Amino acid sequence: MSTIAAVDVIIAKRDGRALTDEQIDWVVAAYTAGEVAEEQMSALLMAILLNGMERREVVRWTAAMIASGIRLDLSGVGRPTVDKHSTGGVGDKISLPLAPLVAACGAAVPQLSGRGLGHTGGTLDKMEAIPGWDPLLSPEAMTRQLAEVGAVICAASADLAPADKRLYALRDVTATVESIPMISASIMSKKIAEGTSALVLDVKVGSGAFMKTREKAAELARSMVDLGAGSGVRTTALLTAMDSPLGRAAGNAVEVAESLEVLAGGGPADVVELTLALAREMVALAGLDVDPAQVLASGRAMDVWRAMVAGQGGDPDAPLPQPQVREIVRADRSGIIGRLDAMPVGIAAWRLGAGRARPGDPVQSAAGVLCLAKPGETVAAGAPLFELHTDDPSLVEGALADLAGAIEIAPPGAVVDPGPLVLDVVR
Known part of the structure; x- marks a missing residue:
């Protein structure tokens, strides 16, 4: 019988x-x-958010x-293992083209992914827009696909850091998501337990990220890199900008479509840039000499993408879900797009049905927002700025209200510098 009481831990x-x-x-095991x-536990999470944790505690x-x-053993897959994790942003579909790309470079990528959290999209929600695709794999099936295909995107097994699954859901509904100790422990417990030998972290910073400032993002990056190194996982973190959405698509099926454009040799320049930046770090940590x-x-x-999707029951040739309702938002004047705020775009996509208000809520595969004009681009009065996708017309009005202040149009001839995408590297 433990002599520790939950209330004493909370008080401390x-x-x-x-x-x-x-x-x-005791408190992690007992919860x-x-x-x-x-x-x-809600009270303890709030106390941790407000008062922080020492490094030893984390x-x-x-x-x-x-x-x-459990802790998985991936030593038998026959390739160097390396994974990537993003702290979450708007339009952040990078895992979709990145996992097959790094696998095509010769590594094994065990991409254990999650659901949407607040305004940020979930990789599993996006992949489930593909007809037939199954996120649930046994550890044996996951290891087999890694050996045969080189990449897997799937849900974490229920017995892999089960404490995190419960805490993750609780943080989402108690306004404690932003706690750096809890973000660090959540991400790194799953990544260490999955058995990867190396890890690259994409730590988002800006209006559409959980970390709004470079200082907070750097603090989180350093915390996670140290946790990885201390557990024998070679870890690097990139700080990347999330003031504007990545690419033009925010949602589920729309982000899959954009990822396919990248894999086909096209796609938005920023999505391609970040995919390649992360891939270079991943192949370097994996010890591979390849561009x-x-x-x-x-x-x-x-080719790897198609094999990865098919290996999990998906049809890589099936058409993606299309929305029942499309709504266009047009520019009220001509000029240069000076700012496109990621946060209202993410909230609008969530409100249209791409995300969930509570854990376990269903999402619409066809819901999302297309950003048809990005910072630095010229628009004419009446030109389309956004295209809203949903299956429920009653959701459009709220999303339009969210987007009302998302975009600023500077006068014609204005010089707009979106700034760098990769802000810093923490090793």
């Missing part, structure tokens, strides 16, 4: 004290087992989450 963190190793081990009430919390389940740009141009990444 509420009063700004560091939790002991014993307290952390996972259902012995700590939701309201008690290391121990991460280890406790890993210990709540991802050449591999992308060769078409081999598209």
Whole structure:
């Protein structure tokens, strides 16, 4: 019988004290087992958000989450293993072209992915727009596909860091998502438990990201890189801009379509740039001497994509879902797009049905927003700025309200510099 009580752990963190190793081990295990009430863990999460954690606490919390389940062994796949994780943004479909590209370069990419969280899209929600595609793979099936195809995008097994699954859902509904210790522990517990040897992190910074400032993003990146290194996982983090949406599509099927454009040798320049930047870091950590740009141009990444989708029951040739309702938003004057704010675009896509208000809610595969004009581009009065997609016409009015202040049109001839996409690298 434990002598530790949940209320004592809450009080300690509420009063700004560091939790002991014993307290952390107990509260993570007890919450996972259902012995700590939701309201008690909610109170502790808020105390952690407000008062933070020392590095030792984060290391121990991460280890406790890993210990709540199994740790996969990927040593038998016959290729160097390397994964990527993004902290989430708007239009962030990079995992879709990136996993098959890095696999085509010779690595094995065990891309364990998640659902949408707030205004940010979920990779699994996007992939499920592909008819027949199944996110649920056993560890054995995942390992087999890694060996045969080189890439897998799937849901984490229920027994892989199960503590994180419960905490992740609770953070989403208690306004504690932004806690850097909890983000670090959540991401790294899953990535370490999945058994990858190397990891590249895409830490978003800006209006459409959870981290609004470079300082906070750098703090999160350093925390995760240190956690990875301390657990024997070679880890690098890129800080990347998320003031504007990535590419032109934000949603589910629309992002799959844009990813296919990239794999076919086209696609928006920023999506291609970030895909290649992350791929170069991944192949370097995997010890491979290959140029991802050449591999992308060769078409081999598209071949891997098709095999990866088919390997999980999907039909790579099936048409993607189309919306029942399309609504165009037009420019009220001519000029240069000076700003396109990612956050209202993400909220509009969510409101149209691409995301969920509560864990477990269904999403619409066809819902989303197409950004038809990006910063630096010239538009004429009456030109389309956005195309809204949904299956429910009653959702359009709210999304239009979200987008009302999303875009600024500067006078003709104005000089607009969107700035760099990759802001910094943390090793």
